[in-house]
Amino acid sequence: MSEKRILGFFQNFGLAVSATCISRQWTGGYDLFHQEKSDLYHSGITASDYVQIDDTSACVNGTNQYCQIVCSPLFTAYFTTPKKDRLKVLSVLTDFMPPQYLYNRQAQTLLETFKLTDKTRVAIDAQLPFDVVMNESEFNAYLPSSP
Secondary structure (H helix, E strand, O other), X not given: OOHHHHHHHHHHOOOOOOHHHHHHHHHOOOXXXXXXXXXXXXXXXXXXXXXXXXXXXXXXXXXXXXXXXXXXXXXEEEEEEOOOOHHHHHHHHOOOOOOXXXXXXXXXXXXXXXXXXXXXXXXXXXXXXXXXXXXXXXXXXXXXOOO
């Protein structure tokens, strides 16, 4: 049930309750449940031979967003995200863990597949450390800064 409907329920009986109070009461302080969802999601992904992801539009407080549905024969999980770009999908699939970056032989093969010029691939080889896992800020330090 939406926060708006819960507020309407209380107002129907003449009770003055703020939307903030309802939100805090119904969603705050439940870190245990958020952790349980995360644990269940991780278990579902690791126990499945495959997972599938799909999305559908969702309106959240008047803003268009996306409901990401991750499922297998063993589980279904739902996440609402403001975007559905590649990085957001990867974020959903990794349960919103901070991204990690790795430049290795597989990445080099992808650059060849994407038909990057030899000059560009040589420049990337010279720039990025090989076989080193980097967090986002470490990786961004290697990217050229915007003018």
